[in-house]
Every structure is written in structure tokens, then in C-alpha cells.
Amino acid sequence: MFKIEKFDLLVSIYIFCIAVAELMGGKTFPLLKVLGYQLNASVAIFVLPLIFTINDVITEVFGKERTRSVIRSGLIVIGLILLVSLLFTYLPPSSRFQPSEKAYDTIFGLSARIAAASLTAFTIAEFLDVIVFVRIRQALGKSKLWLRTNASNFIAQFVDTAIFMTLAFYSLDRDLGSNFIFLTSLIVPYWLLKSFMSIIETPLIYLGVRWLKTK
Structure with a gap:
């Protein structure tokens, strides 16, 4: 019989979101227009807020x-993805793969600067999210889960x-x-877009905590 522990499943989703953001986040799409200005977003916007949401669920329960x-x-996963991406794009292609080499390198060839920016930002923000969440819980008690999860997410995601953006694009x-x-x-x-997505995912916090606590 196929069986998986709830915590293990949650961590699997967490790792999945990280992998998707790192490997597929380079694609942007037109989201909406604001006062004539076209706002584009990375496809990673659909999974990045979920990473912080899972953080808060695990912190609340465990x-x-x-x-x-x-x-x-998660940091190990990011580091390995970046390392393997750089290594594999460096290797010479076979004659059969040669026509696809440019596209392959474009997709997976992450620059050292972008890689360092991603890893640095993720490290600081993820640990900050936990610190803010715990501090608010200590101050307000176990009530108002929606407040501490959104407040911690807003701060950490900023x-x-x-x-x-600074490390990747400062000139x-x-x-x-x-x-x-x-x-x-x-x-x-x-x-603002990530914060909006975080608000939308607020019900998932309550569902996740209740689900994880139920045996």
C-alpha cells in the first residue's frame, strides 16, 4: 500500500516549488496593465508565495x-541545481545534440551573478520569515494566524x-x-504582486495547519 507521511509530503511540495522557481522561473508573461503600463511577471510567482506559506505551516505546527x-x-537543492546547471551547460554537446545546444544553454545556463543573487536572497528571506513569524506569535499568542503569516511573508518577500534585484541588476x-x-x-x-498572491493563499495556511495536526 502506498503511504507517505504528511510532513514528508509537505516537504516534497516545498522542494518542488523551489525546483520549479529555479528551473522555470526565467519565463515571464504579461500579467496586467496599470495606467497603460504593462506589468509582466515570472511564472515563478505561482510557486514562490507557496514556499513561504509552507514555512509558516511547519513553524506553526512543529x-x-x-x-x-x-x-x-532547500538551500542544498538550490545549490545543487545551480552547480549541475553550470556544469552541464559547460560540457560540449554531441553532434546529434548540436542543433539544440543554444536553446539548452539559454534555458539552463545561469550566470554566476544571477545564481549568487538567488541563493543569497533566498537564504536571508527564508530565515527572516521564520523569525518574524515566531516573534509575532510570541507577542500576540496563538490567535490571528492570518496576521502573522501575512506580516512575515510581506516583510520576507520584500x-x-x-x-x-539589487545583486542581479545593480550597475x-x-x-x-x-x-x-x-x-x-x-x-x-x-x-506587491507576491504580497497579493500571499493574501490569496491565506486560507491554505489554515487548511495546512489543520491537515498537518490531524492524525
């Missing part, structure tokens, strides 16, 4: 130490977005003012 262990597992050839304007135009819309 505590911060268990969540930190899961986060460390830090995640700001760090990634040493431009002055501080130009960089600030450009980075703000990237950070604010994307953070």
Missing part, C-alpha cells in the same frame, strides 16, 4: 527549528525581492540615483 532544517534542505556603470530609480521600478511591482 516550531522554528524544524522549519530551519527544511530551509537548509527583503527577498530587494536583495535579488556599477551608473550613478546611485539611476540605479535607485531602476531597481525601485523592478522591486515594488514584483513585491
